Amino acid sequence: MNTYLKLNLLGNCFQQRCYLSTSPILHSWFVRLTNVTQVNTEAATPKHTRKRNYPLTYEQRQFPKLIGHTKTWNTFNTSNLRDGKRKAETVSDDLFLRQFIYGTWHSLFVSELIIKRRHNMIILSGLVTRTIHPRRMYFLIGYTEEILSALLKTPVKIEIQTVENKEDVIFTYW
Amino acid sequence: MLTRTFFNQIFLFKPSQIPLSVLSYRSITTAARLKKQLNIAATPRPHIERPAGSDELYKRLCVEVRGHDPAVLESYEKFVRLVSTELDVQLVNVENPPFFTERWTLLRSKFAKKKYWREYEIRTYYKKFHFKHLTGSTASTFLEYAQRNLPEGIMMIVERVRLEPFRDNLVPPPSSTITTTTTTNTATTSEKTSEEQRNS
Numbered sequence: 001m002n003t004y005l006k007l008n009l010l011g012n013c014f015q016q017r018c019y020l021s022t023s024p025i026l027h028s029w030f031v032r033l034t035n036v037t038q039v040n041t042e043a044a045t046p047k048h049t050r051k052r053n054y055p056l057t058y059e060q061r062q063f064p065k066l067i068g069h070t071k072t073w074n075t076f077n078t079s080n081l082r083d084g085k086r087k088a089e090t091v092s093d094d095l096f097l098r099q100f101i102y103g104t105w106h107s108l109f110v111s112e113l114i115i116k117r118r119h120n121m122i123i124l125s126g127l128v129t130r131t132i133h134p135r136r137m138y139f140l141i142g143y144t145e146e147i148l149s150a151l152l153k154t155p156v157k158i159e160i161q162t163v164e165n166k167e168d169v170i171f172t173y174w
Numbered sequence: 175m176l177t178r179t180f181f182n183q184i185f186l187f188k189p190s191q192i193p194l195s196v197l198s199y200r201s202i203t204t205a206a207r208l209k210k211q212l213n214i215a216a217t218p219r220p221h222i223e224r225p226a227g228s229d230e231l232y233k234r235l236c237v238e239v240r241g242h243d244p245a246v247l248e249s250y251e252k253f254v255r256l257v258s259t260e261l262d263v264q265l266v267n268v269e270n271p272p273f274f275t276e277r278w279t280l281l282r283s284k285f286a287k288k289k290y291w292r293e294y295e296i297r298t299y300y301k302k303f304h305f306k307h308l309t310g311s312t313a314s315t316f317l318e319y320a321q322r323n324l325p326e327g328i329m330m331i332v333e334r335v336r337l338e339p340f341r342d343n344l345v346p347p348p349s350s351t352i353t354t355t356t357t358t359n360t361a362t363t364s365e366k367t368s369e370e371q372r373n374s
Contacts, residue, residue, distance in 0.1 A: 039284075068297075072243070076327035081240050082274050082298040084329065116326035123326070 046174050058171040059112060077117040090117070093152060097124065104144060108132070110169045121155045122148070127169060128160045137162075222339060230310030234335040237303040237320070241328040244273075244299045250328065254303055254320060263316050269302040 045063045046054060062071040075094050079087040094115055101113050101124065111127040124144075128137070141158050148156040163169060237254075241247050251268055258265040275297045282290040308316070317332060324330055 068242075076325075078240075078327060078329040080296055081242065081329050082276075118324070118326045119321075 048174060052173050054174045055170040056172050056174050057111065057169045061171050061174075074112045075115040075117075077115075093122075097122070097148070097152075100148065101126075101144070105140060110163060110166050121157060122152065123157045123159060125159050125161070127163050129165055130162050131165075219340070224339060231337040232308040232310065232313050232334050233306065233337050234333075235305040235308055235313055235317075236333040237305070237317075238331045238333070239301045239303070239324075239328055240298050240331070241325075242297060242299070243327070246325055246328065247299055247301045250325060251301060251303075253323065257316070257320065258305070261312075261316055261319075263308060263312065264306050266304040266306050269304065271300040271302060273297050273299045 043064060044060070045065075046056070059071070064071075067073065075090075077090050078084045079090040097115055098113050101109060105128065108128045108131065109126050110129055114125040116123040116125070132140075141160070145156050145158055239247060239250060255265065255268075257263075275295045277293060277295045279291050279293050281287070282292045305316075313334065321330060
């Protein structure tokens with residue numbers, strides 16, 4: 001356990017502090033916000049930092065207005081098509097899956113989790129850093145597949161790709 | 175009520191109400207003419223042998239595919255064309271119905287600023303594959319293969335038109351002088367209405 005923790009600390013030394021204020025009164029309806037940094041914000045669209053050193057992956061650089069043009073979605077399912085079924089359940093399952101993977105794979109995923117639904121199967125994909133031993137990774141894959149299949153009552157498969165370290169996915173500095 | 179003028183009696187009355195002498199002035203369709211010539215009411219209905227355990231016959235198979243991404247649907251169309259030529263299934267045509275879009279106009283800002291709105295939309299693209307003349311086993315095999323290779327985020331709806339033997343209890347009425355309208359049902363096979371199934 002000790003060696004595992006040490007490796008993690010060394011690997012994530014580039015953690016930047018987000019310039020955006022994380023005050024709990026950010027999205028309040030009874031306090032009228034007037035400061036520029038909090039009022040003129042847009043979802044998933046960061047503003048330029050003074051030092052231009054905020055790292056962005058390629059996916060993060062494609063802002064949400066480009067979804068459907070040069071950016072696709074992170075989940076693929078039929079719930080939002082015309083006559084699509086199980087809209088609410090799909091969304092809640094997706095949120096649970098993302099939180100579960102974020103918590104189980106400690107700082108290993110460097111991309112967003114891609115969730116594909118084919119027939120009754122759920123296939124999870126993403127980019128993972130090679131900070132842990134492959135044997136531990138195989139255990140994690142098996143563990144996630146088993147426990148998620150039992151929880152969601154559908155076959156769950158994981159198809160991950162590995163990357164040397166986090167710097168490999170940084171596309172630009174904002 | 176229509177008065178019985180010459181024009182009315184030929185063109186506006188039903189064929190059963192038109193006297194035989196005037197009927198000849200009205201051009202009847204090829205089918206009706208042939209039925210009169212062949213004297214279909216008089217000939218007995220041929221009995222078609224359907225041995226037990228014989229396959230179902232599908233006159234038409236319509237596979238409708240829906241998705242958010244037209245590029246994915248086009249690649250699936252390429253796949254289906256290849257598969258239908260390989261498995262020797264007759265693909266009549268591929269139809270591209272226009273896409274359906276669901277729109278919302280919402281406020282752009284969290285608070286006030288009623289002058290600035292934003293438009294959001296969700297699009298559903300369609301594609302329809304029309305097949306003809308399939309047997310039951312061919313159809314189920316072909317559909318199984320096509321559905322196994324359906325990409326994620328694509329929905330499929332299948333409509334099948336099956337051929338059924340004509341019911342023996344439906345008998346044309348005893349022969350009368352004018353029987354053109356009532357003999358339309360004596361075709362030897364009839365069509366059963368479609369079934370639907372969904373996938374993905």
